Amino acid sequence: MTPSRPTRRPARAARTIAVAGALLALGACAAPQQPAGTATPSPTQSPSTSATPTPSADPAPAQLLLATQAERDTLAVVDPADRRGSAVVDEITVGTAPWGVAVDEDSRSAYVSTAEGVAVVDLDARERTDLFAYEHGTTRIAYGEYRRGGLGLALSPDGERVHVAVSTGDAAFLETLDADTGEVVSAVPVGLRPFDVLVSDDGDEVYTVDHDGFTVTVVDPDRERARAIEVAPFGREGGLASFEKPHYAVLDSGGDLLLPYQGRVLARVDPASGEVTTTELTADSHQHGVARADDGTLVIAGNGPFGNAGSGPSIEVVAPDGADVVLPTDRRHETVTIWRGPDGEAYGVLAGGYTQQEAWDGATVVPLDAALDGADESYEITVPGRPQAVVPFEEEAR
Numbered sequence: 001m002t003p004s005r006p007t008r009r010p011a012r013a014a015r016t017i018a019v020a021g022a023l024l025a026l027g028a029c030a031a032p033q034q035p036a037g038t039a040t041p042s043p044t045q046s047p048s049t050s051a052t053p054t055p056s057a058d059p060a061p062a063q064l065l066l067a068t069q070a071e072r073d074t075l076a077v078v079d080p081a082d083r084r085g086s087a088v089v090d091e092i093t094v095g096t097a098p099w100g101v102a103v104d105e106d107s108r109s110a111y112v113s114t115a116e117g118v119a120v121v122d123l124d125a126r127e128r129t130d131l132f133a134y135e136h137g138t139t140r141i142a143y144g145e146y147r148r149g150g151l152g153l154a155l156s157p158d159g160e161r162v163h164v165a166v167s168t169g170d171a172a173f174l175e176t177l178d179a180d181t182g183e184v185v186s187a188v189p190v191g192l193r194p195f196d197v198l199v200s201d202d203g204d205e206v207y208t209v210d211h212d213g214f215t216v217t218v219v220d221p222d223r224e225r226a227r228a229i230e231v232a233p234f235g236r237e238g239g240l241a242s243f244e245k246p247h248y249a250v251l252d253s254g255g256d257l258l259l260p261y262q263g264r265v266l267a268r269v270d271p272a273s274g275e276v277t278t279t280e281l282t283a284d285s286h287q288h289g290v291a292r293a294d295d296g297t298l299v300i301a302g303n304g305p306f307g308n309a310g311s312g313p314s315i316e317v318v319a320p321d322g323a324d325v326v327l328p329t330d331r332r333h334e335t336v337t338i339w340r341g342p343d344g345e346a347y348g349v350l351a352g353g354y355t356q357q358e359a360w361d362g363a364t365v366v367p368l369d370a371a372l373d374g375a376d377e378s379y380e381i382t383v384p385g386r387p388q389a390v391v392p393f394e395e396e397a398r
Contacts, residue, residue: 068098069385087381094119100153113150132182152197165194243307284311289335296320299348301333353388
């Protein structure tokens with residue numbers, strides 16, 4: 001990481017840029033942890049009373065990461081605290097060119113979207129137990145950003161359904177699968193190349209971030225209905241060649257989607273009304289992944305001067321009050337997650353599997369409190385195989 005003493009910039013007011021009375025017809029979008037801590041009790045007993053030790057709360061289970069290795073057929077188990085050589089402590093064969101991954105802690109399972117199907121992983125045995133077929137699968141198995149097969153993936157809140165975005169090359173579908181049997185219970189057309197999938201807190205709606213459609217598609221899997229919301233704060237000029245397209249999103253506490261664009265604006269999408277508003281960002285860097293900590297802090301990956309963005313690669317950290325800090329970096333990143341370290345603090349982890357050139361075999365780990373205080377204490381870890389997506393999971397004693 002390039003050392004820096006970034007300036008913490010104040011929050012900025014939101015402005016409305018579009019209202020999706022602009023809810024698009026669906027066909028139009030088919031264009032080519034909380035930190036753990038233990039309170040210390042005050043010594044309030046009188047001198048004549050024997051002091052009885054107060055039992056401390058059990059420490060939170062250790063967190064590791066799962067990282068899809070996009071140039072391989074494996075899912076890596078990663079210890080971000082290990083800076084000595086490779087941080088990978090195990091690898092699980094899941095299928096060609098894995099992209100998205102989601103964890104169900106209750107069943108101790110992970111689900112991975114690959115070019116071949118959805119892999120089901122037993123986290124305790126650390127092995128693949130099943131491979132669910134896509135309804136819109138392909139026999140042309142390949143690697144890379146434009147490969148066919150599964151892209152974004154998310155689980156329903158109850159863990160009973162897997163929602164996976166499947167690309168066929170010239171079309172895309174949100175397929176909803178039964179998490180136990182792998183049966184495809186619905187398949188709904190969405191916008192092209194849906195990099196990301198998110199689920200509402202109540203599980204009733206699923207959202208795809210349609211990279212080549214300039215849209216977010218709101219899907220009701222039970223009724224097999226969908227509607228597209230255009231999210232194009234800088235317009236659609238350039239079409240498929242544009243850099244001002246959506247990549248990834250997070251949900252805020254109120255159920256809105258937040259999408260960063262070019263280190264210049266953060267778009268807020270109300271999925272109910274279709275209204276899109278923006279607040280200013282300051283990184284001025286072509287942005288991909290974004291993650292949100294429990295307190296609302298955002299961590300955003302910037303990849304350099306592409307399109308209307310003019311600055312180099314960076315990591316932008318945005319506080320809950322909107323103030324932000326930009327950490328310059330020599331690396332490019334694809335996705336971001338939040339990891340709870342052994343010290344109980346929150347860290348951003350940014351995967352190096354950038355979908356275009358200059359992907360690298362590693363991830364950057366950023367202490368969030370330090371970053372918001374103006375200190376760059378980030379460090380890199382080694383994760384071979386071009387890590388594409390990263391998610392945390394609780395490690396049980398082995």
